[in-house]
Amino acid sequence: ITTPEQFFKSTEGHLSRFGQIAWKRPFLCRIQLAVVDEAHFIHTYGLSHYGLPAFRPAYRGLDEIKVIFGPTVVWAAMTATATSQALKSIEKVVLRPNYLKLQATSNRSNIMYASHCVPGRIDQPENYACFLSTPFDLAHQKRVLIFRDNMDAVVDIARYLDSLLPPGYRGRGVVRHYHSMMSDTYLARAHNDFTHPDGICKILVSTASESTGIDHPDVEIVCIAGLPSNVMDFTQRGGRAVRQISGDGLCVLFSEKWAREIDLGDSDLNLEDGLELDSIDFSLDIDRPRRLTLNIKSLPQDRASMACVLLTRRVLCMRAFFAKCMRDNTPGAVDFSTAFCCDSHGNKFNLRNFLPGTLYNPTLTADSRKEDAHLVSKKKQRSSITRKKLYQKLELWPSSLPHTIHSGQDVIVTLEQTHSWGLRWAHLIAKIISNFDQCNEKIRSPEFIEDSDCDESEWDAVFARERDIQDRAEDAAIDVIGTEDYMKAMKRLDKHRAAALREITNL
Known part of the structure; x- marks a missing residue:
């Protein structure tokens, strides 16, 4: 089951073709196993959280489907990312009390994690120019996937990056945007151009549409722009990197300054000995916001997941933090094969060394402009x-x-x-x-x-047209400024022409 909405009537009161079949007895009798893919959606999308309505309530309705299928049908829930709270929701909706749990590590040892505080607004397109190789070379450009949960920002960022390309590459699909309001034809083409090994698309700016259930063959860098709503979304999006190629990948979280300024005293953490993994109770809701009652107009600071806020502080090992969140106690839970585990170990990690371009710094840009202006004024x-x-x-x-x-x-x-x-x-x-x-x-x-095509007989007509244009221009100038001022202007012009002629001929 990947789209539970097919079991239920639409808002218009209609069942899908699959729904019309699924509720019939001959079909139900044939079902022996029901598998829910991306089962963490039961918790993240199927339930309301902190006063906000469920995004896909059909996931919550899977318990109704379970009753219809009957007690003889075995249910399996598949997910690579489930916190303690998510697991409780999955158990309640689709699993039996005596279910069998099989767990492998969710750690991606070939992905390096980092966070970056952008200057200014998160939707400022200049922040993402660092993902273009400098100078640009299509053959050496890294494949980059940028996630932003704002359709307008997705379009603006993609258009800005496309405008930075050399003229011969602009508008050819090297940079594309991707969101649900685009046509099916466009989405299919954008997806194929990005996922095909020989596809021309090197940078895809997308909403959450490309974050789960899709194997991108050669994505080297994933940028998560803005704090996700929960840590499961973070690991799902970051996991799009280096899925089918050898080598190392980078997952970087871009956030605004306010994420590092939120008072952690509002989060019920034990901070007496400083911020450590042992000071966090991972059995509780790790994604709880600082305001437990939200609405559609709540500020991003109030909506922010505590887990994602902690990731911006560069104090906790991000890999170990993910393992704790996902209850991953396997031997390889914190192994890594990259140059650095993450940027939180006080080592010599420098994000600039792993980006194809330069990080945006408006202060340096402003200073350089001042220097240029100073030089111009002193000429x-x-x-x-x-x-x-x-x-x-x-x-x-x-x-x-x-x-x-x-x-x-x-x-x-x-x-x-x-x-x-x-x-x-x-x-x-x-x-x-x-x-x-x-x-x-x-x-x-x-x-x-x-051998040129010049026809000497046509030059007389050309010169005649030029003289006519000049005469009409002079008449118009005289009408505007008067004959006397016009003659003065012509004398000044003749003087400049004579000076220029003397300079050229050294007379």
């Missing part, structure tokens, strides 16, 4: 002697530069770059320069001019 005009020498150099430059770049090695030497840089870019730049030189030489050749 002095060059003397006439210096300008003349500069003109001579500029005139000499285009006449001597062509045909000096013949290979990628020439580019490396001219730009004083490294050999590794040259392997990636030099041959491409050399090709562009070579093509430009060839075109430039061609259009300057007598053969090209002789």
